Amino acid sequence: MNVFKNFILTLLIFFFFPFTSLSQKNLHGPSLNGKKVIYVYGGMKGHSPKESVNLFVPILEKEGASVKVFDNFSVYEDEKLMNEADLIIQIFTDAFTSDPRMNNDQFKGLRKALVNGTGFAGWHGGLGDSSPNPLYHFIVGGDFVTHPGELKEMKTAEYEVKIYDKEDYITNGISDFKISGSEQYYMMIDPNVKVLAVSEFKLNNWPTDENEIKGSFMPVVWKKNYGKGRVFYSSIGHYLREFEIPEVLTMQMRGFRWASEGKYHPKENLISPIYKK
Numbered sequence: 001m002n003v004f005k006n007f008i009l010t011l012l013i014f015f016f017f018p019f020t021s022l023s024q025k026n027l028h029g030p031s032l033n034g035k036k037v038i039y040v041y042g043g044m045k046g047h048s049p050k051e052s053v054n055l056f057v058p059i060l061e062k063e064g065a066s067v068k069v070f071d072n073f074s075v076y077e078d079e080k081l082m083n084e085a086d087l088i089i090q091i092f093t094d095a096f097t098s099d100p101r102m103n104n105d106q107f108k109g110l111r112k113a114l115v116n117g118t119g120f121a122g123w124h125g126g127l128g129d130s131s132p133n134p135l136y137h138f139i140v141g142g143d144f145v146t147h148p149g150e151l152k153e154m155k156t157a158e159y160e161v162k163i164y165d166k167e168d169y170i171t172n173g174i175s176d177f178k179i180s181g182s183e184q185y186y187m188m189i190d191p192n193v194k195v196l197a198v199s200e201f202k203l204n205n206w207p208t209d210e211n212e213i214k215g216s217f218m219p220v221v222w223k224k225n226y227g228k229g230r231v232f233y234s235s236i237g238h239y240l241r242e243f244e245i246p247e248v249l250t251m252q253m254r255g256f257r258w259a260s261e262g263k264y265h266p267k268e269n270l271i272s273p274i275y276k277k
């Protein structure tokens with residue numbers, strides 16, 4: 001049934017995207033046409049890593065990207081492929097603690113590629129996890145803490161994603177929208193990343209009544225640099241069905257396009273300190 005549902009979702013997205021979701025202005029924005037993409041998937045099955053390949057690779061290819069797919073991190077040690085890559089998409093929950101996991105040499109290869117201008121992008125736990133690697137968190141710009149609420153509360157809960165930066169290519173023209181019955185990520189975030197969308201915690205305390213988080217606002221979508229490389233992250237996407245929301249898919253694809261262009265443009269200054277006086 002799930003396979004069938006994913007198939008239908010792929011068909012719907014394949015035929016209606018990107019024609020229905022791009023404004024005229026963005027037709028001349030960043031592009032995946034001719035770009036080399038490495039797609040690494042794996043980790044917790046509950047995040048549908050394999051199914052995400054089936055969903056996204058056809059869309060990326062339709063936009064003209066050449067995509068190589070891997071179910072482990074060995075490609076990060078392949079200097080030739082990493083040198084050629086314009087974008088690495090990583091949907092691999094708990095990259096440093098899963099089996100297989102990213103070893104030191106692979107992490108070094110990833111960093112080298114980003115320094116040279118390869119982009120790094122993904123969503124939810126596939127990129128922003130709670131692994132014990134502070135430098136990895138620094139690269140991504142944040143790490144996962146929790147998704148407050150019991151499963152039964154989450155099933156009926158709803159949170160609103162508010163566009164914080166309306167001028168950026170990735171969020172331009174996107175309206176605020178709601179996510180229902182899924183995980184709202186509470187994260188630890190570098191206060192210098194360029195935040196594009198946020199959400200408010202309205203329902204829950206965490207971990208128990210001893211601590212209140214009601215009224216907290218949390219970045220949901222952001223961008224930053226690592227070296228010349230462009231990094232894009234969105235915490236939405238526990239369930240793949242969330243990409244049926246046009247705003248979610250549009251932002252994700254724009255994030256991929258933007259992150260794939262680090263080698264072709266002068267580095268943008270994306271340091272956006274919120275505590276600067």
Ligand SMILES: [Zn+2]
Nearest residue numbers: 047125183238
């Ligand atoms: Zn999740």
